[in-house]
Amino acid sequence: MLLGRKACLGFCVALGMAVLAATAAAQVSPGGVHPAPAEAQPSVSVTDLSPEAVDALLSRLTDADVRALLREELRRRADEQAAAARSATQTGVRERLAEMASTIEARLADWAHALANLSDRREPIHQSLGRAEHGIGGMLAAMLGVALAGIAAAGLAGHATRNWRAWLMAPQNAGYWDAVVRTVALGLVELAPVAAFDFATVTMAPMVAGALGPMVDYVWIYEVGVTNSWGFIVLSRRAFAPDAPGIRIAPLSDAAARRIHGIVRRAVQIGAAGWLIAGLSPTLGLGFPPALITVALAGTAVAALLIVATLRSYGRIRATLASVMLDRGGEPSALARIVIAAAPGMLMAYLVLAWVYWLANWLESGQQHLYGPAGTLILLLSLPILDALGGELVRNAFRADTPSAGRFRAVFRGAWRMLLGIAAVFVAARLWGLDLYALAKGDGAQAWADALFDVAVTLLLARFVWKLILAALHRERVAAAGEEDDAEAAGSRLDTLVPLFRNLLLTVLVVVVAMILLSSAGVNIGPLLASAGIVGIAVGFGAQTLVRDIFAGAFFLIDDAFRVGEYIELDEKLRGEVEAISIRSLQLRHHRGAVITIPFGELRSVVNHNRDWVIYKMNFRMEPDTDPVKVKKLVKEVGKEFVAHPEHGPKFIEPLKSQGVYMIDDDSALVIRVKFKCRPRAQFVLRREIYHRLREVFAEHGIHLARRKVEVVSGGDASSAPPAPILGSAAAVDGDAARGAGGDG
Incomplete structure (x- = not known):
């Protein structure tokens, strides 16, 4: 906020004087004499300074001093204004409450005096009744005729539409949209008797205006009260459908629907009765105090009815709200549990506060402030219907019966409920005369409110x-x-x-x-x-290395070279199961337990042992006189055994078979190769079991694995003595045979 020129000049002069005074007090004269005490110094007023003195005073202050002092003064004034605004708000609230209490006290005193002196209203009553051309009997007969005309018209309209109502209440299918269309159509059909009653009443009243006398002014009160209350009951009946469960659009049980509609109907009937009775007082000359008291008592009765119904239905409210919020079961969230537990208490507190608000305004001004109390209550009753509508829209958008569609339905259903809750808060605030959006984003909105909204x-x-x-x-x-x-x-x-x-x-x-x-x-x-x-x-x-690792990893993943849980081999020493993949490296779990971390940029080739199928080949070194045909038959029989095995059979894609003699070793041993095709990573278990089983079968049929031997030929006559072979130990032979059986060939 900019200061005026004079205010700024005066402010700067005052601050300059304060600074100079403080400086002078801290200094001493060259002769060591301190300045005179403050009380001995003459006081100087800003208005006493000449323009030259002001200039001299300001010349002693630096720009930094002026800015610092000005900033402090502006902050002080801003704090004072904020405190004044808060004080004014609190004072305004207290004054408004005090004014309301004073007005209500005075009006109640006047009403009590008027009710105590109703006998003084004899003259206005006689004048009012004297307007009836045929006396009081004719007035009552005319009023009865108007009422009967409206009731008869409504009855005829209801009789004419009974077949339509019966057809609309019997749905052809259980679809949601069919129920919505039938509910709307049935509501319009049920409003036909209300429209007929309204038309007949308004048409009949002018015909007997003379006989009605003062009740001519009451006809509009009667017509508005009956029409509005009747229409609201129709709206409640179609919203909760206690008489037509097949087309009910609110997600409520039959008992809950009947209970809610019954409470709404009784509340509307009490309010309408209070309205109709209160309208008789000014019409017949009794004045307005009896009418105001009657409306206050009727509104209090409605509030009492709703509060008692809430108390009696404490547990049922929680159960009904839980059935609506959980939507086809499921575990409730923490927020849902809090809302379900606190809903009855919050509803009761709201009913009490709404009744106090309405009654205070009615007693003070005689005006019906129902938009906030009644509108918010209607909004709360409409939330289950709107929630069901959103759920159906989401289900129609994601019709597929798949887990993925179910997840998206849950997300959009939650979003709908979130939007519904936010909209309900804004609408409820608007009903109470508070525009939240304008407070947050309007022209005069506070900066913190705007930021909080964003x-x-x-x-x-x-x-x-x-x-x-x-x-x-x-x-x-x-x-x-x-x-x-x-x-x-x-x-x-x-x-x-x-x-x-x-x-x-x-x-x-x-x-x-x-x-x-x-x-x-x-x-x-x-x-x-x-x-x-x-x-x-x-x-x-x-970080070029890091970038290289990231891009290399991206291309490895795009190529689908390996996945989590697969067994891969990078070289002779780096092998294991892929345990984790990060943005720049992968972790291998070695079969001995060690975890190896390799950056993607260091990978050159990857051998994946987990893809589709594996062909595994095993070499057996047999004696030179071994019959390959016999070996082939035995291998085939063993292959059949393994295929039929309950544990190992599902691992085979193609059974075990013999490929015949693969090669002849240097020491005249026959190398016979067998192979099988199996699922990935099953070859390590199968090769062990196959080797043990084949060794047993070969031994049973007199077929032996060849032993490694070395022939030493002496320098003498080779024919004089046969060469003496040097055989390895049995353990060495078995180990060599095992290595031969486990090789890939």
Whole structure:
């Protein structure tokens, strides 16, 4: 706020004088004499200074001193204004309450005096009744005729539409939209008797105006009271459909629907009766005090009815709210449990406060302030219907009966409920005369309210986007019958890629939300973005290895070279099961337990032992005189045994078979190769079992594995003595045979 020239000049002069006085008090004269005491110094007023003195005073202050002192003074004045505003608000509230109490006290005293002296109203009553041309009997007969005309017209309209009502209440199918269409149509049909009653009443009254006398003025009160209350009861009956469960659009049980409609109907009837009775007082000359008291008593009776009904239905309110909020079962969230537990108490407190608010305004001004109390209550009763409407819209948008569609339905159903709750808060505040949006985003809105509104919207949108990400990148998978292999492969790929994508999207979302929140809080994010760009360039030059690892990992994942849970081999020493994949490296779990972390940039080739199928070959070194045909038959029989085995059989894709003589070893041993085709990673177990079984079968049929031997030929006559073979130990032979059986050939 800018100060005027004179105010600024005076302010600066005053501050300058204070600074000079403090400076002078802290200094001493060259002769060591202190200045005179403050009380001995003459006081100087700003108005006593000449322009030259003012200039001399200001010349001693620096710009920094002036700015600092001006800032402190402006803050002090701002604090004083805020305190004054708070004090004014509190004072205004107290004054308003005191004024209301005084007005109500005075009006109650006047009403009590008027009721105590009703005998003084004989003359106005006689004058009012004297307007009837045929006396009191004719007036009553005419009023009865008007009422009967309206009732007869309504009865004829109801009789004419009875077949329509019966057809609309018997749905052809159980679809939601069919129920909505029939409910709306049935409501319009049931309003036909109300319209007929209104038309007949308004038409009949002028015909007997002379006989009605003063009751001519009462006809509009009667017509408005009956028509509005009747129409509201029709609206309640169609909203909760206690008589037509087949087309009920509110997600309520039959008992809950009948109970709620019964309470609403009784409350409307009490209010209408109070309105009709109160209208007789001014019409017949009794004055307004009896009418005002009657309406106050009727409104109090309605509030008492609702409060007692809430007390009696404490548990049922919780159960009904739980059935509506949980929507086809499920575990309630913490917020849902709090709302369900606190709903009856909050409803009761609201009814009490709404009754006090309405009664105070009615007693003070005689005006019906019903938009806030009654409108909010109607809004609360409409929330289950609107919630069911949103649920049906979401179900129609995602019709597929799949887990993915179910997750998206849950996300959008939650978003609908969130929007419904926010809209209900704004509408309820508007009904009470408070425009929340204008307070937050209007021309005169406070900066903190504007920022808080933007922050709330940003966080809600971020929450919705994150829920969508979680629904789209859900890791749970279910394999369909006959598709186990494809589902397992797809699931393994999802387990590899989903965490990376989810973390990446979460990082981007957090950064974007943080920038928006800072911008909403008034922080200039332009320098932050520029600094982030410069830092990014610097980091890019200094982290080339990291960038190489990230890009290499991205291409490995795009190529689907490996997945989490697969057994891979990078070289002779680096092998193991892929345990985790990060943005720059992977972790292998060696079969001995060690965890090996390898950056993607260091990967050259990857041998994957988990894809589709594996052909495993085993070499057996047999004696030179072994019959290959016999070996082939034995291998085939063993292959049949393994295929029929309950544990090992499902692991085979093609059974064990012999490929015949693969080669002749240097020491005249026959190398016979067998092979089998199996599922990935099953070869390690199968080769062990196959080797043990074949060794047993070969031994049973007199077929022996060849032993390694070395022939030593002496320098003498080779024919004089046969060469003496040097045989290895049995353990060495068995170990060599095992190595031969386990080789890939």
